[in-house]
Each structure stands twice: as C-alpha cells, then as structure tokens.
Amino acid sequence: MEIYVLRHGEAEERETGLADRDRKLTAKGKRDLKDVLKMARKAEVAPDLILTSPLRRAQETAAIAAEVLGCKDVVETRNLLPGASPEQIWKEISTDYKVEKILLAGHQPHLGSLIGLLLEAAIMVDLKKGSLVRIETHGKLGPPRGVLKWMITTRLAKAD
Numbered sequence: 001m002e003i004y005v006l007r008h009g010e011a012e013e014r015e016t017g018l019a020d021r022d023r024k025l026t027a028k029g030k031r032d033l034k035d036v037l038k039m040a041r042k043a044e045v046a047p048d049l050i051l052t053s054p055l056r057r058a059q060e061t062a063a064i065a066a067e068v069l070g071c072k073d074v075v076e077t078r079n080l081l082p083g084a085s086p087e088q089i090w091k092e093i094s095t096d097y098k099v100e101k102i103l104l105a106g107h108q109p110h111l112g113s114l115i116g117l118l119l120e121a122a123i124m125v126d127l128k129k130g131s132l133v134r135i136e137t138h139g140k141l142g143p144p145r146g147v148l149k150w151m152i153t154t155r156l157a158k159a160d
Contacts, residue, residue, distance in 0.1 A: 001137045003093070003118060003146070004040075004047060004103040005111050006065060009033040009130040011057040025060045032130040033061060035157035037068035040132055043150075048099035049073045051089075053080035053106045062105040071103070080106035086114040094140040118146035130154040 009029030014020065025033070037045075046069060052062035054076050062074050079089040093102055104111070112125040118135045120143055127133065134149040 001093075001099070001140065002047075002101040003135045003137060004045060004101070005115055005118075005127070005133040005135065006036075006061060006103055006105045007108060007111055007127045007129055007131050008053075008055075008057040008061040008105060009064075011129075021055045023055075023057050025057050029057075029130065030060075030064060032154040032157070033064050034068060036130050036132050036152050036154055037065055039152050039157045041069055043134075043152075045069055045101075045103075045132075045134070047071045047101045047103040049075065049097055049101075050103045050105060051075050051077050051080060051093070052104075053082075054078060055081070055107070058105045058107065062103075065103055065105060069103070080104060080110070082107040082110050084110055086110065086117040089114060090117060090144055094144070115148075118144045119148060120145060128153055 009032050010026045011023045050062050050066055050071050052058050066074050079092050111127050115125040116123045131153045133151045135146040137144040137146045
C-alpha cells in the first residue's frame with residue numbers, strides 16, 4: 001500500500017476566542033500546499049482515498065489535496081486528531097479500507113510519530129507544515145513494514 005502523509009499548511013495564529021479546531025489555513029498556507037501537491041501530481045500521486053482530521057485546517061488541506069490530485073473520496077477520522085494514537089490510524093487504514101493508495105491529512109507531532117511507526121523505527125520525524133511523505137508498506141496484517149520513498153517540503157516545491 002502507498003501511504004501519503006500530509007501535514008496541514010500554515011494556519012491562523014491562536015487567538016483569544018477562536019477555538020483551535022476552527023483555525024483556518026492562511027493564504028500562504030494554501031499556496032504552499034498547492035505547490036507541494038502540484039509536484040506530487042507530477043510524481044503521479046493519485047490517492048484512492050483521503051483521510052483527514054476533523055480540525056478545520058486539516059479539512060481544508062484535504063480539500064486542496066483532493067482538488068489538485070483528483071481524489072473524490074475524502075473521509076474524516078478522529079484517529080488523525082493531534083492527540084490520537086498512531087497505532088489506531090494504522091489499524092484503521094489496514095483493516096477498514098480496501099485501497100492501494102491513501103493520503104492522510106493531519107497534524108504534528110502525531111504524523112511524525114505515525115511515520116516512525118510505519119517505518120518500524122524508533123524515530124520522530126519533524127514534518128514541516130505543508131510537507132508530504134510517501135511510504136510504501138507491505139501487507140496489511142501485523143506491523144506495517146514501511147519503506148520511506150520520498151518527502152516533498154514547501155521549500156523543495158518552490159525550487160521546482
């Protein structure tokens with residue numbers, strides 16, 4: 001299975017009276033995401049399904065990914081919330097969906113921990129805002145046994 005891990009783009013600053021879950025992407029965050037996703041499209045990224053955190057900035061990120069990458073199936077899951085367990089999202093994607101290519105839109109540090117889990121490594125990945133990682137896993141039963149294929153950062157996408 002190809003798993004694409006996408007951190008949401010730059011979001012509004014935390015303000016008094018604005019709930020964290022309601023923070024929107026900034027104009028810069030949207031532009032940066034589009035740059036990264038256009039590069040991904042050139043690399044023939046075409047997910048069958050996009051899973052997203054229920055927080056607004058991740059939902060907006062998933063919507064941009066769906067548009068740029070041509071994916072019509074976007075599903076919200078609480079297993080991509082910032083405090084969720086990486087093991088739970090692995091369990092969900094390995095048992096609940098019959099797809100070969102899936103994109104996950106969410107938050108740090110959850111996604112950095114998830115990447116470590118997928119690679120079966122005791123590492124934490126510092127996934128920058130708007131960055132996309134491709135991991136290939138072998139089999140859906142047991143541990144993911146993932147292999148890191150590449151990462152696209154906003155800085156790399158702007159250099160294209």
